[in-house]
Amino acid sequence: MNSDPTAYGQYVDSTMMYISLVSLTFLLGISATMVYFVFKYNRKKGVKPVDIHGSMLLETVWFVIPLILVMSMFYYGFIGYKDFRTIPKDALEINVTARMWNWDFVYANGMNLDTLYVPVNKSIKLNLISNDVNHALYIPAFRIKQDVIGGTQHYMIFKADKIGSYNIACAEYCGLDHSAMYTRVVVMPEEEYNKWYESNTKDEIKEIKTEEVAKKDSTN
Amino acid sequence: MANGTIAIDDKSFLEEGTTKKATGIASWLFSTDHKRIGLMYLIAIAIFFFTGAILGVLMRLELIAPGRTIMDAQTYNTIFTLHGVIMIFLFIIPGIPAVFGNFFLPLQLGAKDVAFPRLNLLSFWIYLIGAALVLISLFVEGGPIDTGWTFYIPYSVRTTTNVSLAIFAAFVLGFSSILTGLNFVTTVHRLRAPGMTYFKMPLFVWSTYATAWIQIIATPVIGITILLVVLERLFGVGIFDPALGGDPVLFQHMFWIYSHPAVYIMILPAMGVVSEIIPTFARRTIFGYRAIAMSSLAIAFIGYLVWAHHMFTSGISETAAIIFSFLTFIVALPSAIKVFNWVATMYKGSIDPQPPFLWVMSFIFLFSIGGLTGLVLGALVTDVHVHDTYFVVAHFHYVMFGGTGTIFFAALYYWFPKMTGKMYNLKLAKFNAALFFVAFNTLYFPKFIMGYMGMPRRYYDYLPEFQNLQVVSTVGSWLMIIVICLIIYNLLSGLLNGSKAEANPWGGVTLEWHIASPPPLENFHEIPEVTHEPYDFSQLKNMKYGLKGESK
Ligand code: HEM
Ligand SMILES: [Cu+2]
Ligand SMILES: [Cu+2]
Numbered sequence: 001m002n003s004d005p006t007a008y009g010q011y012v013d014s015t016m017m018y019i020s021l022v023s024l025t026f027l028l029g030i031s032a033t034m035v036y037f038v039f040k041y042n043r044k045k046g047v048k049p050v051d052i053h054g055s056m057l058l059e060t061v062w063f064v065i066p067l068i069l070v071m072s073m074f075y076y077g078f079i080g081y082k083d084f085r086t087i088p089k090d091a092l093e094i095n096v097t098a099r100m101w102n103w104d105f106v107y108a109n110g111m112n113l114d115t116l117y118v119p120v121n122k123s124i125k126l127n128l129i130s131n132d133v134n135h136a137l138y139i140p141a142f143r144i145k146q147d148v149i150g151g152t153q154h155y156m157i158f159k160a161d162k163i164g165s166y167n168i169a170c171a172e173y174c175g176l177d178h179s180a181m182y183t184r185v186v187v188m189p190e191e192e193y194n195k196w197y198e199s200n201t202k203d204e205i206k207e208i209k210t211e212e213v214a215k216k217d218s219t220n
Numbered sequence: 221m222a223n224g225t226i227a228i229d230d231k232s233f234l235e236e237g238t239t240k241k242a243t244g245i246a247s248w249l250f251s252t253d254h255k256r257i258g259l260m261y262l263i264a265i266a267i268f269f270f271t272g273a274i275l276g277v278l279m280r281l282e283l284i285a286p287g288r289t290i291m292d293a294q295t296y297n298t299i300f301t302l303h304g305v306i307m308i309f310l311f312i313i314p315g316i317p318a319v320f321g322n323f324f325l326p327l328q329l330g331a332k333d334v335a336f337p338r339l340n341l342l343s344f345w346i347y348l349i350g351a352a353l354v355l356i357s358l359f360v361e362g363g364p365i366d367t368g369w370t371f372y373i374p375y376s377v378r379t380t381t382n383v384s385l386a387i388f389a390a391f392v393l394g395f396s397s398i399l400t401g402l403n404f405v406t407t408v409h410r411l412r413a414p415g416m417t418y419f420k421m422p423l424f425v426w427s428t429y430a431t432a433w434i435q436i437i438a439t440p441v442i443g444i445t446i447l448l449v450v451l452e453r454l455f456g457v458g459i460f461d462p463a464l465g466g467d468p469v470l471f472q473h474m475f476w477i478y479s480h481p482a483v484y485i486m487i488l489p490a491m492g493v494v495s496e497i498i499p500t501f502a503r504r505t506i507f508g509y510r511a512i513a514m515s516s517l518a519i520a521f522i523g524y525l526v527w528a529h530h531m532f533t534s535g536i537s538e539t540a541a542i543i544f545s546f547l548t549f550i551v552a553l554p555s556a557i558k559v560f561n562w563v564a565t566m567y568k569g570s571i572d573p574q575p576p577f578l579w580v581m582s583f584i585f586l587f588s589i590g591g592l593t594g595l596v597l598g599a600l601v602t603d604v605h606v607h608d609t610y611f612v613v614a615h616f617h618y619v620m621f622g623g624t625g626t627i628f629f630a631a632l633y634y635w636f637p638k639m640t641g642k643m644y645n646l647k648l649a650k651f652n653a654a655l656f657f658v659a660f661n662t663l664y665f666p667k668f669i670m671g672y673m674g675m676p677r678r679y680y681d682y683l684p685e686f687q688n689l690q691v692v693s694t695v696g697s698w699l700m701i702i703v704i705c706l707i708i709y710n711l712l713s714g715l716l717n718g719s720k721a722e723a724n725p726w727g728g729v730t731l732e733w734h735i736a737s738p739p740p741l742e743n744f745h746e747i748p749e750v751t752h753e754p755y756d757f758s759q760l761k762n763m764k765y766g767l768k769g770e771s772k
Contacts, residue, residue: 012602016602023596027585027589034563037566037569038573041502041569041570042571042573043570048570049502049569051505052568053509054561055507058564059561062557063553070549070552073599074545077601080601081538081545081601081604085538133375134468138674140605143604144604145533149462149468149469149534149535151463151468152535167674169674169676171607172608173367173375173608173677174375175379178678182683
């Protein structure tokens with residue numbers, strides 16, 4: 001069941017699945033034990049409670065087992081994160097400026113758009129900078145976000161394997177229209193992207209119909 | 221200091237104060253009696269909590285449909301900020317220590333008062349002044365603050381709303397917190413009854429003690445940070461704002477160096493209350509006394525080292541992110557250990573699930589969800605996705621409200637008869653606990669799902685795909701406000717028309733249950749000698765107010 005448009009997103013989802021399953025096991029275990037005890041040891045005349053002060057063995061067991069489990073979670077988080085932060089050599093760089101309350105995507109040839117167009121199957125490196133307050137560029141479908149901060153440039157990498165069009169949101173509170181900073185990232189077939197890119201100049205930008213690209217998604 | 225005179229009459233602290241004037245509001249407002257101060261905090265905090273809850277319900281109403289429903293975006297932004305500021309700085313941080321710590325720490329230690337009763341009154345006054353400043357900031361020129369309770373720079377330097385005054389209020393409130401912490405640490409060190417060694421202290425004392433250290437050590441950091449922000453806003457000194465050559469991420473570091481330990485200020489006292497309630501209703505000793513006591517200290521001290529887990533996406537170095545993720549998982553363990561010990565305390569007990577115990581059961585479930593979803597936030601890849609989304613909103617409501625808030629109610633239902641000498645309606649109290657559990661999950665569980673689907677937090681408007689879950693959550697908020705009203709009704713009518721409570725209705729054995737309800741002004745006619753462990757129920761049959769208050 002791989003519905004994620006990025007391999008990285010798939011990794012995030014399986015890490016989430018792992019943590020959730022372990023958590024659910026603990027939650028159900030703890031709750032069921034508690035409810036069972038409350039029924040089983042309900043106060044009855046003549047039944048004396050037993051004072052048990054503790055058990056070194058149990059304290060050790062329920063320290064060590066969770067320790068191992070959380071270390072495995074840490075490990076999965078860490079491995080994926082290294083991947084997420086590594087800059088591939090062939091990455092296509094696009095500069096992004098955030099301001100209250102919209103996004104600007106600036107390509108190498110100088111063209112300047114408010115929607116992000118990228119080719120499929122290619123690593124993209126977004127160079128992020130803010131003109132004013134903090135923002136965060138968030139692409140939920142790719143499971144990635146990066147704060148965009150004034151004064152320091154940060155980056156974010158992704159590589160989409162599926163053609164389509166996905167939401168971009170602002171995830172760091174930035175004032176009045178914070179919830180209206182939506183735009184889209186459009187993932188296009190490589191040739192189409194190249195054709196489009198070359199036919200554009202700084203001053204003249206051919207419009208692309210987002211819906212058309214999105215339609216191709218289902219045939220992919 | 222209590223001056224050694226022992227009240228020999230049998231008047232309670234409600235009838236007899238420390239001031240010259242015996243009655244009237246002044247005999248409360250100027251009272252140095254820790255019990256009166258605790259009750260005054262309770263009234264103030266209850267009012268703020270109710271206000272905050274109403275603001276929450278208003279937000280939920282706005283979010284019932286996309287687009288504008290009942291308010292504009294600016295109003296929404298100020299409301300979530302106010303909601304956060306009230307709930308954090310006026311309710312949950314002072315909460316249990318100020319109300320129940322004040323009231324019960326001296327009682328459980330066998331002391332006549334806290335170490336510095338006047339300083340204690342001063343803390344209360346400072347708290348009121350801080351709260352008043354928050355109120356003033358709403359109405360003076362500039363308008364109510366709209367930065368979120370985290371006051372992140374640069375937004376908080378640029379917005380024209382009244383940031384300086386509002387954060388100065390937080391600065392003032394910090395002093396109240398520090399002084400209370402100082403008072404409690406000294407009280408624990410100096411005023412334990414003869415025979416009460418450290419490992420004979422009740423666990424509520426232990427956790428309040430650990431909390432007090434965090435209050436003393438961490439709070440000054442937020443004070444300094446706030447002063448720097450005010451300097452920057454008023455005089456344009458470049459510290460955090462990049463436009464002035466400052467570093468906005470430095471602000472986040474300083475903010476969380478306080479505010480992460482502050483989450484332990486919020487939860488540790490609640491854990492202490494749980495460790496009181498479970499033994500009382502299971503009528504057996506706590507399982508793993510030392511493990512619980514030491515894990516409080518461990519949480520208090522490792523808690524300082526994990527602040528940057530709030531900043532994984534802020535552009536901190538990868539190495540820093542990895543180290544902070546690692547430490548975050550380590551600090552999760554002491555909390556897990558506590559939960560296991562609590563459940564183990566029910567084993568072979570003699571359990572009577574009265575209302576306080578039902579609230580604790582609810583707590584264990586809700587707090588476990590809060591803690592376990594914290595693992596999702598501790599792991600780097602998943603945090604990058606759900607950071608600043610509804611997932612986080614759900615997580616912190618589960619921990620703070622489901623954890624500490626639930627226990628605030630549990631503590632009220634547990635100690636209400638001791639504080640007032642009256643009993644509330646037990647049936648209604650049980651119903652409260654059950655309805656709360658349903659309301660809580662309806663209100664907040666959908667937010668986990670929305671968060672993972674990509675719904676960012678602090679959003680006035682949202683995409684149509686989230687509407688169904690938003691509606692469920694809003695319905696939960698209606699149930700929640702009903703529960704809150706029922707609790708207030710039950711306690712108030714208990715206070716006004718309730719039957720007289722027994723001195724020891726639950727069969728507790730810590731020192732507060734050895735005296736009358738409500739306690740006399742100086743607590744103990746004779747300072748007790750402590751010979752038993754804190755949760756040794758074999759003493760119950762020899763106590764003055766033993767089982768069901770039958771006086772011996
Ligand atoms: C009736 C009960 C409550 C309701 C309906 C409620 C609802 C909400 C809502 C809708 C938000 C805004 C979420 C967003 O858009 O980001 C929020 C934020 C928040 N709530 Fe609550 N809440 C309640 C109780 C509490 C309690 C008891 C606490 C603390 C103990 C609390 C602490 C917070 C905090 C700290 C925020 C974040 C504010 C910010 O983003 O600056 N809430 N709550
Ligand atoms: Cu924003
Ligand atoms: Cu934290």
